[in-house]
Amino acid sequence: xxxxxxxxxxxxxxxxxxxxxxxxxxxxxxxxxxxxxxxxxxxxxxxxxxxxxxxxxxxxxxxxxxxxxxxxxxxxxxxxxxxxxxxxxxxxxxxxxxxxxxxxxxxxxxxxxxxxxxxxxxxxxxxxxxxxxxxxxxxxxxxxxxxxxxxxxxxxxxxxxxxxxxxxxxxxxxxxxxxxxxxxxxxxxxxxxxxxxxxxxxxxxxxxxxxxxxxxx
Amino acid sequence: xxxxxxxxxxxxxxxxxxxxxxxxxxxxxxxxxxxxxxxxxxxxxxxxxxxxxxxxxxxxxxxxxxxxxxxxxxxxxxxxxxxxxxxxxxxxxxxxxxxxxxxxxxxxxxxxxxxxxxxxxxxxxxxxxxxxxxxxxxxxxxxxxxxxxxxxxxxxxxxxxxxxxxxxxxxxxxxxxxxxxxxxxxxxxxxxxxxxxxxxxxxxxxxxxxxxxxxxxxxxxxxxxxxxxxxxxxxxxxxxxxxxxxxxxxxxxxxxxxxxxxxxxxxxxxxxxxxxxxxxxxxxxxxxxxxxxxxxxxxxxxxxxxxxxxxxxxxxxxxxxxxxxxxxxxxxxxxxxxxxxxxxxxxxxxxxxxxxxxxxxxxxxxxxxxxxxxxxxxxxxxxxxxxxxxxxxxxxxxxxxxxxxxxxxxxxxxxxxx
Numbered sequence: 001x002x003x004x005x006x007x008x009x010x011x012x013x014x015x016x017x018x019x020x021x022x023x024x025x026x027x028x029x030x031x032x033x034x035x036x037x038x039x040x041x042x043x044x045x046x047x048x049x050x051x052x053x054x055x056x057x058x059x060x061x062x063x064x065x066x067x068x069x070x071x072x073x074x075x076x077x078x079x080x081x082x083x084x085x086x087x088x089x090x091x092x093x094x095x096x097x098x099x100x101x102x103x104x105x106x107x108x109x110x111x112x113x114x115x116x117x118x119x120x121x122x123x124x125x126x127x128x129x130x131x132x133x134x135x136x137x138x139x140x141x142x143x144x145x146x147x148x149x150x151x152x153x154x155x156x157x158x159x160x161x162x163x164x165x166x167x168x169x170x171x172x173x174x175x176x177x178x179x180x181x182x183x184x185x186x187x188x189x190x191x192x193x194x195x196x197x198x199x200x201x202x203x204x205x206x207x208x209x210x211x212x213x214x215x216x217x
Numbered sequence: 218x219x220x221x222x223x224x225x226x227x228x229x230x231x232x233x234x235x236x237x238x239x240x241x242x243x244x245x246x247x248x249x250x251x252x253x254x255x256x257x258x259x260x261x262x263x264x265x266x267x268x269x270x271x272x273x274x275x276x277x278x279x280x281x282x283x284x285x286x287x288x289x290x291x292x293x294x295x296x297x298x299x300x301x302x303x304x305x306x307x308x309x310x311x312x313x314x315x316x317x318x319x320x321x322x323x324x325x326x327x328x329x330x331x332x333x334x335x336x337x338x339x340x341x342x343x344x345x346x347x348x349x350x351x352x353x354x355x356x357x358x359x360x361x362x363x364x365x366x367x368x369x370x371x372x373x374x375x376x377x378x379x380x381x382x383x384x385x386x387x388x389x390x391x392x393x394x395x396x397x398x399x400x401x402x403x404x405x406x407x408x409x410x411x412x413x414x415x416x417x418x419x420x421x422x423x424x425x426x427x428x429x430x431x432x433x434x435x436x437x438x439x440x441x442x443x444x445x446x447x448x449x450x451x452x453x454x455x456x457x458x459x460x461x462x463x464x465x466x467x468x469x470x471x472x473x474x475x476x477x478x479x480x481x482x483x484x485x486x487x488x489x490x491x492x493x494x495x496x497x498x499x500x501x502x503x504x505x506x507x508x509x510x511x512x513x514x515x516x517x518x519x520x521x522x523x524x525x526x527x528x529x530x531x532x533x534x535x536x537x538x539x540x541x542x543x544x545x546x547x548x549x550x551x552x553x554x555x556x557x558x559x560x561x562x563x564x565x566x567x568x569x570x571x572x573x574x575x576x577x578x579x580x581x582x583x584x585x586x587x588x589x590x591x592x593x594x595x596x597x598x599x600x601x602x603x604x605x606x607x608x609x610x611x612x613x614x615x616x617x618x619x620x621x622x623x624x625x626x627x628x629x630x631x632x633x634x635x
Contacts, residue, residue, distance in 0.1 A: 032534075032580055032581060033580065033581050033584060034581065035530070035531045035534055035535040035581050036531070036535035036536055036537070036581075037536075042530070043530035043531055043534055043581075044421075044423075044530055047423045047530075048423070051423070097606075098609065099613060102609075102610050102613040102614055102617070103613075103617060143580075144423075144424075145424065145426075146424055146427045147424065147426035147427040147430060148426065154453070154575075154576075157575060158575025158576045159575070159576055159577070159578045160571060160574070160575055160576075160577075160578045161571070161575065163578055163580070164571075164585070164588070167584075167588050168588070168591075170592075171588065171591050171592045171595045172595065174592060174595050174596050174599065175595035175596065175598050175599040176599070177599065178596075178599030178600055178602065178603070179599050179602050182602055182603040182606070183602075
């Protein structure tokens with residue numbers, strides 16, 4: 001087992017703020033939408049906390065973006081452009097999670113500093129970080145000040161369209177947060193990935209030498 | 218040519234020096250008479266021509282009764298004033314055109330000024346001490362027809378300072394005007410005095426600008442009143458409310474035709490109505506802009522102070538909230554009043570009205586039920602991953618154990634026996 005430093009400090013800090021922020025956003029967002037069904041806090045408080053935390057998360061997003069744009073670690077977000085390769089590797093990964101993991105088989109994807117996401121993770125995170133989160137942020141900002149941004153609101157189809165997109169993304173993340181937290185428990189030990197992402201930055205790798213250039217063919 | 222020099226020679230004659238012909242005697246009486254006649258002619262011209270200064274091209278004043286025109290014969294003069302005992306001047310000028318076009322135009326001057334007797338007016342002058350006291354006293358007349366509104370107003374925050382002698386407290390005419398009264402909604406009225414309203418609301422109300430544009434002041438400041446949503450036709454190209462210009466009016470007919478079962482426009486019927494209204498692709502497309510208003514205008518008079526105004530967001534921002542139970546679709550008529558047609562409340566949140574109603578949404582209050590179902594599915598889906606995966610783990614581990622046991626050699630004691 002080799003320990004590889006795959007989560008640099010800025011990434012760990014970004015992830016921690018994001019995690020805490022998303023939990024707050026989900027709770028406050030649910031309170032805003034479902035007054036009468038839940039009563040965690042007043043509507044006004046929920047809106048206030050939601051707005052402030054949202055702004056923090058937008059700032060946080062830029063920390064993530066600037067880190068990856070200005071370092072070579074951006075390679076972890078490079079998409080797999082060959083569909084056959086991507087499909088084959090994803091299928092292998094699904095087989096591992098659905099069966100191989102219970103047998104004690106090795107993970108087909110070996111983590112390294114420049115290749116830390118397995119094929120399914122890779123696609124998911126690209127979609128989340130480059131599409132879903134920007135959409136969530138933009139729709140959120142428009143809803144924060146509807147009248148101030150009314151031109152943009154109308155451009156996107158009116159306030160009902162903007163809000164529906166925001167709510168659909170909320171629904172996705174309500175699914176994603178449970179899925180994502182659970183998948184984090186599927187490391188060598190239950191707490192391996194949590195320790196790596198929140199504390200040390202080091203993941204354990206089965207390979208004696210970490211593969212720098214992608215999974216085994 | 219030099220002008221003739223005038224030499225005063227005696228009272229009735231003057232000498233005019235004229236070039237070439239020398240002096241000439243001219244009778245001053247003629248000049249005096251001429252000057253007098255000229256002055257009279259000018260006055261007469263002003264007298265005769267002055268009605269034209271307040272007669273509109275459309276001749277609105279023509280629609281007034283003869284009695285009213287008689288009043289305007291004097292009160293139509295811009296400079297007409299009355300001196301009050303405090304030395305100030307009260308303008309008695311009435312803009313006839315504005316009155317003719319107002320909602321009271323048909324009723325005439327005497328309906329409010331019944332105290333005026335033409336036998337003694339204007340010879341018998343009324344002594345008015347103070348312009349404000351006079352205005353406040355005149356508003357007693359309003360109760361003659363508008364008893365309910367006046368009654369609502371009596372307990373309002375506006376009327377409260379009056380008994381204490383604070384005459385600057387708003388009375389009927391301060392919001393509605395005195396002679397040019399037209400259909401006035403609270404949107405246009407309040408900000409005239411309450412200029413800091415935006416700053417005050419921004420301190421605590423999220424999306425304050427949007428709220429002030431969409432929610433009528435009385436909707437929160439007349440807490441005892443019942444509210445409704447009015448979806449009004451709007452022209453986003455000219456940025457104005459659509460006005461019913463057709464004669465005979467078309468909107469109500471179209472709405473009635475679209476409402477097949479006569480129980481108010483549902484989402485599909487509303488879509489059909491909007492398609493009909495926007496049938497000409499070359500014409501500016503009209504949209505619907507929603508506003509929260511009171512169900513009856515009269516209740517807008519029972520205004521309370523800030524302390525009692527609605528501040529609880531949950532009043533609107535929850536499913537089943539009272540304002541969203543009554544919905545109408547409307548167009549502004551030529552005289553400024555809205556012409557409404559009933560709609561069903563489902564139009565506010567329905568997917569099927571997504572295209573026809575793009576610009577009205579109250580977070581939580583007009584939410585779509587399908588998205589709630591989707592959320593439940595998403596949360597259950599999220600939970601099913603760990604639960605399902607763990608179940609799968611149990612199944613597969615059991616299967617693997619069973620396979621390992623069937624493949625394993627026989628136990629040592631059995632072998633010993635063999």
